[in-house]
Amino acid sequence: MLALVVDTSTPAVSAGLVRVGADVQVVAETVVVDGRRHGELLALGVREVLKAGTPDLVVVGVGPGPFTGLRVGIMTAAAFGDARDLPVLGVCSLDGLAEPDSAVVTDARRKEVYWAIYDAEGQRVAGPHVTTPDGAQAAIGDRRVVGDGALLYGFATEQEPRYPSVRRLAEVAVRRHLAGEAALPLTPLYLRRPDATEPGAAKKVTA
Amino acid sequence: MPLVLGIETSCDETGVGIVRDRVLLADAVASSVDEHARFGGVVPEVASRAHLEAMIPTVQRALQTAGVTLNDLDAIAVTSGPGLAGALLVGVAAAKAYALALDLPLYGVNHLAAHVAVDVLEHGPLPEPAIAMLVSGGHSSLLLVEDVTKTLLPLGQTVDDAAGEAFDKVARLLGLGFPGGPVVDRRARDGDPRAIPFPRGMLTDPSYDVSFSGLKTAVARWVEKHAGPIPVADVCASFQEAVVDLLTAKAIRACRDQGVDHLLIGGGVAANSRLRALAEERCAKAGIVLRVPRPGLCTDNGAMVAALGDRLVDAGVAPSPLDLPADSAMPVELVVA
Ligand SMILES: Nc1ncnc2c1ncn2[C@@H]1O[C@H](COP(=O)(O)OP(=O)(O)OP(=O)(O)O)[C@@H](O)[C@H]1O
Numbered sequence: 145m146l147a148l149v150v151d152t153s154t155p156a157v158s159a160g161l162v163r164v165g166a167d168v169q170v171v172a173e174t175v176v177v178d179g180r181r182h183g184e185l186l187a188l189g190v191r192e193v194l195k196a197g198t199p200d201l202v203v204v205g206v207g208p209g210p211f212t213g214l215r216v217g218i219m220t221a222a223a224f225g226d227a228r229d230l231p232v233l234g235v236c237s238l239d240g241l242a243e244p245d246s247a248v249v250t251d252a253r254r255k256e257v258y259w260a261i262y263d264a265e266g267q268r269v270a271g272p273h274v275t276t277p278d279g280a281q282a283a284i285g286d287r288r289v290v291g292d293g294a295l296l297y298g299f300a301t302e303q304e305p306r307y308p309s310v311r312r313l314a315e316v317a318v319r320r321h322l323a324g325e326a327a328l329p330l331t332p333l334y335l336r337r338p339d340a341t342e343p344g345a346a347k348k349v350t351a
Numbered sequence: 352m353p354l355v356l357g358i359e360t361s362c363d364e365t366g367v368g369i370v371r372d373r374v375l376l377a378d379a380v381a382s383s384v385d386e387h388a389r390f391g392g393v394v395p396e397v398a399s400r401a402h403l404e405a406m407i408p409t410v411q412r413a414l415q416t417a418g419v420t421l422n423d424l425d426a427i428a429v430t431s432g433p434g435l436a437g438a439l440l441v442g443v444a445a446a447k448a449y450a451l452a453l454d455l456p457l458y459g460v461n462h463l464a465a466h467v468a469v470d471v472l473e474h475g476p477l478p479e480p481a482i483a484m485l486v487s488g489g490h491s492s493l494l495l496v497e498d499v500t501k502t503l504l505p506l507g508q509t510v511d512d513a514a515g516e517a518f519d520k521v522a523r524l525l526g527l528g529f530p531g532g533p534v535v536d537r538r539a540r541d542g543d544p545r546a547i548p549f550p551r552g553m554l555t556d557p558s559y560d561v562s563f564s565g566l567k568t569a570v571a572r573w574v575e576k577h578a579g580p581i582p583v584a585d586v587c588a589s590f591q592e593a594v595v596d597l598l599t600a601k602a603i604r605a606c607r608d609q610g611v612d613h614l615l616i617g618g619g620v621a622a623n624s625r626l627r628a629l630a631e632e633r634c635a636k637a638g639i640v641l642r643v644p645r646p647g648l649c650t651d652n653g654a655m656v657a658a659l660g661d662r663l664v665d666a667g668v669a670p671s672p673l674d675l676p677a678d679s680a681m682p683v684e685l686v687v688a
């Protein structure tokens with residue numbers, strides 16, 4: 145089964161074509177790290193990897209991550225799937241970074257991190273959450289930590305991998321799909337509410 | 352005959368339109384306006400979230416109405432600016448993915464040019480040159496249109512608030528809710544437009560620019576100083592009269608100065624009944640042909656984007672590159688990015 149994979153939950157703009165069968169093989173992949181240009185770069189990456197084959201389904205990281213970039217990846221996957229009439233599987237982007245017995249920490253900006261904890265089988269047992277780095281550190285304890293949030297806030301002994309891998313995202317999503325598990329809906333794992341305040345009384349203009 | 356799908360997400364409406372050779376086949380719109388109402392204005396993050404949720408269902412609805420499938424399409428057009436950056440990005444991402452998956456040309460188009468082009472769906476080819484006045488919650492612009500597929504020449508604009516924004520702010524200070532335009536229009540029908548002499552900002556200024564912030568302040572001051580119950584209908588009528596008097600005076604003057612005998616009005620405020628009536632009256636007197644699309648085509652929608660896309664394909668204009676950016680400040684001179 146050939147999966148088109150996209151993830152825009154971090155500054156990495158990732159697209160890949162991944163074969164998931166008895167083993168998992170990355171057929172084509174493009175990764176450009178530019179957190180401000182997901183909208184410009186992602187479609188180019190998708191066009192590039194499509195030269196290597198025709199996908200049977202689409203896998204997309206639905207975050208958590210900065211909202212604006214995240215929506216680019218999800219919208220791209222959803223519209224591509226709609227156009228080609230393919231299933232589109234949402235998967236937690238942190239799962240694309242996870243290794244057995246590890247914690248994943250990515251940058252949530254505003255001095256916060258997104259994080260999740262994985263057990264010895266690589267199953268997510270906590271998260272995704274958004275908290276301060278201290279809060280994450282307290283929950284994570286002395287587990288091995290991966291992800292760019294760990295690097296940024298300096299509490300990891302190892303930082304690689306920093307960004308979700310298309311290989312891992314495809315593997316997780318397709319295996320769950322084949323096992324009959326429901327994929328995540330095609331909506332970002334926002335974890336935060338929109339910043340918006342209801343207006344108070346109008347300002348006076350006369351003294 | 353090209354079949355073009357147009358996507359619009361520059362503000363709070365998710366619009367998808369389908370046009371074939373100047374004929375409107377579908378115009379599906381999902382609006383998040385109710386979600387913004389309690390904030391008294393459009394909240395960009397709320398709008399962006401709503402676009403993502405609404406996009407695929409709105410595309411499907413448009414296809415169904417038009418009785419066509421995605422595989423029948425010949426081109427995809429999308430508003431790539433100006434507008435709210437995060438909101439534009441959702442529409443642009445969708446348009447790119449459809450274009451890529453279906454191997455179709457992609458046109459990233461200017462929202463204001465689309466407001467001009469939409470009129471072709473109702474009134475046929477626009478005689479050019481024409482003057483276009485676009486008045487909405489985000490814009491108050493006077494434009495010279497020599498060829499809508501090439502460029503628009505800005506003649507004047509608001510120096511502060513947009514016309515629709517003025518309606519929204521005045522409605523808010525009168526406690527009439529959001530959006531303010533339709534309710535002010537309605538309440539004004541029972542009021543006297545000459546009851547209160549509100550200022551016409553920059554009416555005598557030789558430029559084609561307009562200003563509404565002084566008017567808004569004058570309304571606020573008048574309401575605060577007024578003893579007893581506020582005559583809401585009179586305030587609405589007098590405020591509205593000041594806005595439409597100023598707008599139509601500048602538009603007619605632009606037509607005269609430029610020697611142009613067609614005036615087109617578009618944007619959400621073009622739905623205003625008094626603006627339509629006064630423009631009609633003054634155009635008739637000045638020998639100018641007035642064109643105003645029906646209200647549903649004046650507010651933001653996908654049909655206008657498809658209409659412009661259709662004209663662009665017809666004119667043989669080169670499509671946009673796949674790394675097309677969403678440009679929140681896209682200049683009006685640029686019709687296709
Ligand atoms: N009958 C009316 N009279 C006056 N103003 C109106 C009327 N109907 C709508 N409006 C105003 O039009 C504006 C909405 O216009 P539109 O739907 O074009 O959206 P917009 O997001 O402001 O558009 P744009 O993105 O083109 O700036 C609002 O400010 C609203 O109050």
